[in-house]
Amino acid sequence: MPNPEHPTPPVPTSDTDAGHGFPYGIPFTGSLNDGPGFSGPDAPAEPDLYRCVHCGLCLSACPTYVTTRLEAESPRGRIALMKAVHEGRTGISDRLVSHWELCLQCRACEAVCPSGVPYGRLMEHTRAQVQEHGLQGPELSRLSRIFLRAALPHPRRLHLAAHLIRLYQRSGLQSLIRRSRLLRILPGSLAQMETQMPVMAPRFFTPARQVYPAHGERRITVGLLSGCVMPLMQGDAMRAAVRVLQRNGCDVAVPPAQACCGALNLHAGDLEMGRQMARRNIDAFRAAGVDVIVTASAGCGSSMKEYGDLLRDDPEYAAAAQDFASSTRDITEFLAALPLDPPNAEYPRRVTMQDPCHLAHAQRITDAPRQVLRSIPGLQLTEMAESSLCCGSAGFYSLIQPAMSQQLQRRKIDHALATEPDLIASANPGCIAQLEQGLRSAGAAAQVRHVVEILDDAYQAET
Amino acid sequence: MAAPDLLAQLRSVVGDDYVIAHPEDLLVYEYDGSVDRSMPRAVVLPASTDEASQVIALAYQAGVPVVGRGSGTGLSGGAITPPDGLQVAFPRMARILKIDTLNRTALVEPGVINLDLDNYARKFGLRYAPDPSSQRACSLGGNVAENAGGPHCLAYGTTTNHVIGMEVILEDGAIVNLGALARETVGYDLRGAFVGSEGTFGIATKILVRLLPLPESVRTFLGIFADIDSACTAVSAIIGHGIIPAALEMIDALSIRAVQNVTDAGYPNDAGAVLLIELEGLHEEVDELSAEVEAALWDTGAADVRIAEADAERERLWVGRKTAFGAFGAIAPNYYLVDGVVPRTRLTHMLRKVSEVSHRYGITIANVFHAGDGNLHPCMLFDAREPGVMDNAMAAAAELMAECAALGGTLSGEHGIGLEKKEFMPLVYTDDDMAAMQKVRNAFAPDNRLNPGKIFPDGSYYHPAPHPARHTAGLYA
Amino acid sequence: MSPTVPRTPSARLSDLIGPDGTVHPAELTRYDIGPFTPLAAVRPADRQELTAVLRWAAQTSTAVYPSGGRTQIDLGNPPAKPGIALDLTRLDRLVDFQPADLTISAEAGMTIARLHDILAQDGKYVPISAPLPSRATIGGTLAAGASGPLRAAYGLPRDWLIGITVADANGVLTNAGGKVVKNVTGYDLNRIYTGSLGSLAVTVETTFKLAPASQELAAVVARFPNAPTAIHAAQTLQNQHYAPLGLHLLNHCAAAAIPTLPPIDAPEFTAIALIGGRASSVRRRLHDTAALWQPDALSVALLQNDPASDLIAALTDLPAHPTATLVVRVNAPPSEITNFFNFTEPHLPPPALAADVAFGGARLLWWDDFTAADPRIVAAALQNIQQSAIAAGGSAVIERCPHPVKPCLDVWGPPPSGIAVMRRLKAQFDPAGILNPGRFVGGL
Numbered sequence A: 001m002p003n004p005e006h007p008t009p010p011v012p013t014s015d016t017d018a019g020h021g022f023p024y025g026i027p028f029t030g031s032l033n034d035g036p037g038f039s040g041p042d043a044p045a046e047p048d049l050y051r052c053v054h055c056g057l058c059l060s061a062c063p064t065y066v067t068t069r070l071e072a073e074s075p076r077g078r079i080a081l082m083k084a085v086h087e088g089r090t091g092i093s094d095r096l097v098s099h100w101e102l103c104l105q106c107r108a109c110e111a112v113c114p115s116g117v118p119y120g121r122l123m124e125h126t127r128a129q130v131q132e133h134g135l136q137g138p139e140l141s142r143l144s145r146i147f148l149r150a151a152l153p154h155p156r157r158l159h160l161a162a163h164l165i166r167l168y169q170r171s172g173l174q175s176l177i178r179r180s181r182l183l184r185i186l187p188g189s190l191a192q193m194e195t196q197m198p199v200m201a202p203r204f205f206t207p208a209r210q211v212y213p214a215h216g217e218r219r220i221t222v223g224l225l226s227g228c229v230m231p232l233m234q235g236d237a238m239r240a241a242v243r244v245l246q247r248n249g250c251d252v253a254v255p256p257a258q259a260c261c262g263a264l265n266l267h268a269g270d271l272e273m274g275r276q277m278a279r280r281n282i283d284a285f286r287a288a289g290v291d292v293i294v295t296a297s298a299g300c301g302s303s304m305k306e307y308g309d310l311l312r313d314d315p316e317y318a319a320a321a322q323d324f325a326s327s328t329r330d331i332t333e334f335l336a337a338l339p340l341d342p343p344n345a346e347y348p349r350r351v352t353m354q355d356p357c358h359l360a361h362a363q364r365i366t367d368a369p370r371q372v373l374r375s376i377p378g379l380q381l382t383e384m385a386e387s388s389l390c391c392g393s394a395g396f397y398s399l400i401q402p403a404m405s406q407q408l409q410r411r412k413i414d415h416a417l418a419t420e421p422d423l424i425a426s427a428n429p430g431c432i433a434q435l436e437q438g439l440r441s442a443g444a445a446a447q448v449r450h451v452v453e454i455l456d457d458a459y460q461a462e463t
Numbered sequence B: 001m002a003a004p005d006l007l008a009q010l011r012s013v014v015g016d017d018y019v020i021a022h023p024e025d026l027l028v029y030e031y032d033g034s035v036d037r038s039m040p041r042a043v044v045l046p047a048s049t050d051e052a053s054q055v056i057a058l059a060y061q062a063g064v065p066v067v068g069r070g071s072g073t074g075l076s077g078g079a080i081t082p083p084d085g086l087q088v089a090f091p092r093m094a095r096i097l098k099i100d101t102l103n104r105t106a107l108v109e110p111g112v113i114n115l116d117l118d119n120y121a122r123k124f125g126l127r128y129a130p131d132p133s134s135q136r137a138c139s140l141g142g143n144v145a146e147n148a149g150g151p152h153c154l155a156y157g158t159t160t161n162h163v164i165g166m167e168v169i170l171e172d173g174a175i176v177n178l179g180a181l182a183r184e185t186v187g188y189d190l191r192g193a194f195v196g197s198e199g200t201f202g203i204a205t206k207i208l209v210r211l212l213p214l215p216e217s218v219r220t221f222l223g224i225f226a227d228i229d230s231a232c233t234a235v236s237a238i239i240g241h242g243i244i245p246a247a248l249e250m251i252d253a254l255s256i257r258a259v260q261n262v263t264d265a266g267y268p269n270d271a272g273a274v275l276l277i278e279l280e281g282l283h284e285e286v287d288e289l290s291a292e293v294e295a296a297l298w299d300t301g302a303a304d305v306r307i308a309e310a311d312a313e314r315e316r317l318w319v320g321r322k323t324a325f326g327a328f329g330a331i332a333p334n335y336y337l338v339d340g341v342v343p344r345t346r347l348t349h350m351l352r353k354v355s356e357v358s359h360r361y362g363i364t365i366a367n368v369f370h371a372g373d374g375n376l377h378p379c380m381l382f383d384a385r386e387p388g389v390m391d392n393a394m395a396a397a398a399e400l401m402a403e404c405a406a407l408g409g410t411l412s413g414e415h416g417i418g419l420e421k422k423e424f425m426p427l428v429y430t431d432d433d434m435a436a437m438q439k440v441r442n443a444f445a446p447d448n449r450l451n452p453g454k455i456f457p458d459g460s461y462y463h464p465a466p467h468p469a470r471h472t473a474g475l476y477a
Numbered sequence C: 001m002s003p004t005v006p007r008t009p010s011a012r013l014s015d016l017i018g019p020d021g022t023v024h025p026a027e028l029t030r031y032d033i034g035p036f037t038p039l040a041a042v043r044p045a046d047r048q049e050l051t052a053v054l055r056w057a058a059q060t061s062t063a064v065y066p067s068g069g070r071t072q073i074d075l076g077n078p079p080a081k082p083g084i085a086l087d088l089t090r091l092d093r094l095v096d097f098q099p100a101d102l103t104i105s106a107e108a109g110m111t112i113a114r115l116h117d118i119l120a121q122d123g124k125y126v127p128i129s130a131p132l133p134s135r136a137t138i139g140g141t142l143a144a145g146a147s148g149p150l151r152a153a154y155g156l157p158r159d160w161l162i163g164i165t166v167a168d169a170n171g172v173l174t175n176a177g178g179k180v181v182k183n184v185t186g187y188d189l190n191r192i193y194t195g196s197l198g199s200l201a202v203t204v205e206t207t208f209k210l211a212p213a214s215q216e217l218a219a220v221v222a223r224f225p226n227a228p229t230a231i232h233a234a235q236t237l238q239n240q241h242y243a244p245l246g247l248h249l250l251n252h253c254a255a256a257a258i259p260t261l262p263p264i265d266a267p268e269f270t271a272i273a274l275i276g277g278r279a280s281s282v283r284r285r286l287h288d289t290a291a292l293w294q295p296d297a298l299s300v301a302l303l304q305n306d307p308a309s310d311l312i313a314a315l316t317d318l319p320a321h322p323t324a325t326l327v328v329r330v331n332a333p334p335s336e337i338t339n340f341f342n343f344t345e346p347h348l349p350p351p352a353l354a355a356d357v358a359f360g361g362a363r364l365l366w367w368d369d370f371t372a373a374d375p376r377i378v379a380a381a382l383q384n385i386q387q388s389a390i391a392a393g394g395s396a397v398i399e400r401c402p403h404p405v406k407p408c409l410d411v412w413g414p415p416p417s418g419i420a421v422m423r424r425l426k427a428q429f430d431p432a433g434i435l436n437p438g439r440f441v442g443g444l
C-alpha cells in the first residue's frame, strides 16, 4: 500500500521503461465467434460505415447512452459493432444483437452527426441481416412474426384485432383481469404487453370514399395517409386532421387502396415487406391525383420521405418513389408552410411540445409544430427540457425493451410535467400513446393531444 | 498473468454487471476519437471513489496497467488501453455534486459531460468556460487529463485555469487531494501538474472547478475574407492591437464548404476563409472593441463583416465551427489532425506551409482552428483503405509538426501527445527536458502503471492499420 | 588555477566564476536568512557560471540557497544545512519581447519593475506582481508564488508563465513549456516550478504571455461602519457585471497601514474596488460601483489614474510592510475568508487584516513587539490560525515571524494531502537535498 517514502526509481531511459506488454494491439486476426457475417445487397454499406469517424459527438443525443452511459448502447458503439462484423472480426452474435435491439431507431444521433452518417439506414440494414439469419431476440422475432408480417400489411386483420382489444378494454374484462392476479402468471413480456396496450379510441376513423371538400375556396388537393394504427388508436386525431385541412382550404382525399406506410417493418429489418407496402401506397396516391401527400404521423412521414431511397434499385418504381417522397409533408410542416389561417378566438392553454423523433430527427422538423401552436391566440407554449429525447415509444420498442422504454417514458413525463402544462402536444401516434400511458401511471391531470387536435379544438372555440 | 483471478476480485468490488470482459463487448472500448485501436482486457465501471480506489489497488497488486476513460473523444489515443490493461470508465460517477454560487465553484464527478455542467451552471447565471468543440460529448475527467481547450479559452484560459482542486487516486490505490477549496495552496502545485498529465499521474474521481459569471454583453463577428493570408493578417492585427477577444477562430474554404454541406451555418460558400470572433464584457467595452475589431477586419481586406447579436444567429455561427471536424466525414472517411501551435505572428507563414505540404503530398488538408492563440488544426482528409495513404499522411503530419517546432511553436495545443505524437517529442524537447518531466511522473506514479507507453518516445513508431476493413490493430511494429 | 590547500567554499567558487561573481566575506550578512549566514555567496554573470556553481555544489554536496531581490527571503522554514547563497540578480537580460505576439522572455534576475517598464512602453502588461517591485525579481516572485491585488481577475503568476528554463540540481539546463500561449506538449512543469521556493531547480529564464495594459486604472474606496455591511457590499458588487478587477476589505488597522488611504481612526471597514481596462468600461465601473455602495457607506471616494495605481502598489507592498513583526497569509475560499474578521486568538493582539474577498485570501499583520513573548506560545497561536484556515478549506503560511518562533512550527502548516507525492518529487529533482534544503513544506 502507499508508501510515502517510495524509493526513487531510476530515471527511465528512452526505451521502454516498464514491461507492459508493448507493443499494444497485437494484430488481431480471425473472428471472435463463428456467427454469420453481413452479406448480400442489403448489408450495411461500407461507405456508410466508414463515414463514422468515431468522434463521439452523437453520444449525448442518444437516449440509450444518456440513460446507461455505456458505449455499447451508443450510436458510435453500435456502428463499431457493425464495422467489426463487416471487417470479419466477429460474427453476428446474441450479444451484438442485444446492443442493436436496444436502439430505439429514434435517429437523434443522425440528426446531430456532423459527418452525415446515415444511421437510420445502417440500422435498418443491420436488422435486416439479423432477421435474415434468424438471430433476432425472442421478443422481436415473435412480434415480427405475428404483427409485422401477419397483421400490419392487412388492414382488415388489424381492424379486427383492434375491435377485439377495444371490446376487451370496454367490456370491463380488462379491469377484471388487471385486478385479478392473472397478469402475474402470464410470461413477463405478455404481461408487459397488456399494460402497454394502447387505449383504443372509442370511435375508429373510417375514411369516406369520396373527397372531404375544402371549406371556402379550395387552395389545394391533399392526399391524407390513413396509415395502419393511427385511425384505430387515435380516430379523433385523424378526424381533426381532416377538419383542420378542410378549414384551411384543402380538398382532402383518403385513398382507400393505401396500405400501412411500412415503417415498422423497415425498422425491424423487414425491407422486402416494407417495399411491397411502399409500392402499394405509391399506386394508391398516384391514382388519387393529389397535389401533396400529408400525414399526421411523424413515423410514417419519415418512412414515406425515404421511399426514394428504399426503391432506388427498383427500375419500375424508382422514379415514382422519388416523386412520392418529395411530395410528402408532415401535417404540421404543411400547415405552417400554407400558412394556416389562425383561429380567431382565444384558446388559453399552457402547452408544451414533445418532439417526436421521426419529426425532429428523421425529418428535422421542430419549428413547424411550434409555429402552428403559436398561431393559436391565448395559447402559451413552454419548452420542456430534452424535448427531443425519445419518449421510449418507438414503434414496438415498448414491447421489446420494456425496461428502457419505461425509463425514458418516466424521464419524458418528468420533464413535461415540470412545465406544468394543461396539454402536451405531440405529432406521432406512438408518442401520444406512450405519453398517455405515462401520464396515467403518474396520475397527472395533463392531457396529450396531437398538434392538429389542439388546432382543431381552437377552431371549434371560434364563434 | 492474473486474469481470471483479478476479474473475480474486481467483480466483487463493483458488482458483476460492472466488469465488462467479454471480447464482443470490449469491441467498443478499443477506440477513442483518434486513429488508434487496442482492445483492453476488461473495462471496470466503479460507482464511487472507494470502489475506484479498490479497483486500482487490485490492478496494481496484479501488475496490470490502468487507463482511465472518459467519453472516448480524445484525439491523441489517450484512452487506448494496452491489451493486458484495465480500462476504468465513469458512467456511474457522473454527478454534479454541488454548485456553490458564493464561491462560484462546482464539484463534479469525472464522468460529467462538459456541456451538461455548463448548461447547469447557466441556471445560476454562471458558466464553465472551457468549451472544447467536443463539449457535448467529452467528460470533465478527460478534460482534466488533456487540459482541454476551446474557442473561449483564448480569453479565459484552458482547463488548468479552471480546476481548483481534485480528489485523485494514485497508481497503488491511494486517495489524495490535490489543491483545496482555496485557489492558492501550499506545497508544490500538484494540481497544476496533474491537469494535462494525460492520465499518467492518477485517476481523478472528484473535480472542483471554477465557474465564471455570464457576461453582460456578447457580440459575434463573422469576418469574411477572400483568402487565408488576409485572414491571418487580420488575426495579427487584432492581437497586435492589444485586443484579446473571447474567441477568435479561423475556418478555411474547404471547411466552410464541408460545414455548409451538412448544415447552414451562415458561412458564405465562396469565401476563402472566415474569422469567427466573439467579444464579451460590459456593453461599453463590447461597443468600443467592436468598432476596433470591425475596423481591423476592413483594414486587412475583409470582403464582408457580419455581426450577430441575437442568440439564434450566434448559435448558428458556432454550430458551424463546432461540427466542422465531424463534417469532414462527408469528404473522406478518415481524418488525422495536427494540433501544432505557432507564435501568432507566424500564422501566415505556417498556413502557407500547410498548403504547400498539402500539394506536395497530394493530401487534402482542411483548417479550422483557434487562430487567436496560434493553435492550428490542419486536418488531413483521406481514405485509409487506399494503400500507402496512411504513411503518406503521417509523413505530411511529421513535416508540419517539425515546421511548428522550427517556428518556435510546439506539437500540441490541446489534444495531448498520447500515443500518436510521442515519437515527435524530440522536436521540441531534449532528452534532459524529457527526463525532468519523467521525474514528475516518477513522483506521482513510481511504477508507471497508469496509462503507460504514452507521451514519451520509446521507439515504437505508430503504424496504423493499413486497411480498416481488414483490421489489424498493429499500433506498434 | 587555485592552489589545492584546504579551502573555504568561497575560495573554490571564485575559481569557477571569477572574483566579480563572488561576494566578499564581509558582505555575507547581506545574504542572511534570519539568523542563518551562508558560507559564501556567488553572483554568477551568466548561465555557464551558474551551472558551474551548481555542478560544484552537487559534487561537494553543498547546499545552495538561491536568492533574487531578497524581498521575501524570510519566507520558508529555517535552512536545514550550511550552504552558499546563489544570487541571481546578474542574470537579468531581456531575451525576447514580441509585442505583436503578446509574449516576453526574460532572465529570472530581472526585477518586476523593469519587466513592467519594458512592457509598458508597448502598452502591454503581465500580472506578475510582488511587494517592492524595484527589488523583487521574476525568479524570486515565481518561487515564492507571490501574487498581487488584481489576481481575482488576472489569475495567479502560474497562469501567465508559458515557458521556463531551469538549472537542475546537477547544473543541467532544461526547458519546459515554450513560447506559445497554448501548450500541452508534455507535462506542465511551469506550474511545478512556480511556488516551489527554489527547492526543485534554479530558475534561469522565463517566458510569459501578456495582456494588453489597462488604458486607465481607477479605484473606489468606501468606508463602512462595520464588517457585515462591508462584507455585504463587497459580495453584492461581486455579483454585478461591472465587478472590479480586485476587491479588498480592510479592517481599520490594515487601512491605517496603507499610506495612500485617508487617515482612519474609528474602527471602520474599508472596501476597495480596483478597476482597470478600457476607458469606457472604467467609467462605467466606477460610476456603478460608487452608486451601489453609496447607500450603505459612510463615505465613498473615487480615485483615478496615478492615485489609483499608487493604491494598487500600496496594497501590493502591504505584506512586506517594513516594520511588521508578524505576517500571515491565509488562503481560503471567498465565502470563508470574511470570517477571519471575527477571528480572535487569545495569545495574540488583534491583527490588521486585509482580505482579498474576490479571490479568497487575506493577510494578517502585527506590529507588536514579541521579543518578550514565549516563542512557543506565539507559535501555538499561529498554528491555531493555520488550523482555522485548514478548516475553512485553505491554508495559512507564516510569512514573517520573530526568529525564535520559526523553529517552533512549520511556517507552511501541517503537510497537505499530497505530501507523499511532494516528497518523491523533491527526491526525484534533488536527491542530494541541496536546493534550499529544509525550507519548504514539510521540511523539504
Ligand SMILES: Cc1cc2nc3c(=O)[nH]c(=O)nc-3n(C[C@H](O)[C@H](O)[C@H](O)COP(=O)(O)OP(=O)(O)OC[C@H]3O[C@@H](n4cnc5c(N)ncnc54)[C@H](O)[C@@H]3O)c2cc1C
Binding pocket: A054, A055, A056, A057, B032, B033, B067, B068, B069, B070, B071, B072, B073, B074, B075, B077, B078, B079, B090, B110, B131, B132, B133, B134, B137, B138, B139, B140, B141, B142, B143, B144, B145, B146, B147, B148, B149, B150, B151, B198, B199, B200, B202, B203, B204, B205, B325, B326, B414, B415, B451
Ligand atoms: C470533434 C472533436 C472536437 C474536439 N475539439 C476539441 C477542442 O476544441 N479542444 C480540446 O482540447 N479537445 C478537443 N477534442 C479532443 C477531446 O474531446 C478532448 O481531449 C477531451 O478532453 C477528451 O475527453 P474525453 O472525456 O472524451 O476523454 P477520453 O478520450 O476518454 O480520455 C482522454 C484522456 O483522459 C484520460 N482520462 C479520462 N478520464 C480520466 C480521469 N477521470 N482521470 C484521469 N484521467 C482520465 C484518459 O486516460 C485519456 O488519457 C475534440 C475531439 C473531437 C472528437
Ligand code: SF4
Binding pocket: A051, A052, A053, A054, A055, A056, A057, A058, A059, A075, A076, A079, A109, A112, A113, A114, A115, A116, A117, B326, B329
Ligand atoms: S455517428 Fe457521427 S457523430 Fe457519431 S461517432 Fe460517428 S461520425 Fe461521430
Ligand code: SF4
Binding pocket: A061, A062, A063, A064, A065, A074, A075, A078, A102, A103, A104, A105, A106, A107, A108, A109, A110, A119
Ligand atoms: S437511433 Fe436513437 S437510440 Fe439508436 S443509436 Fe441513434 S440516438 Fe441512440
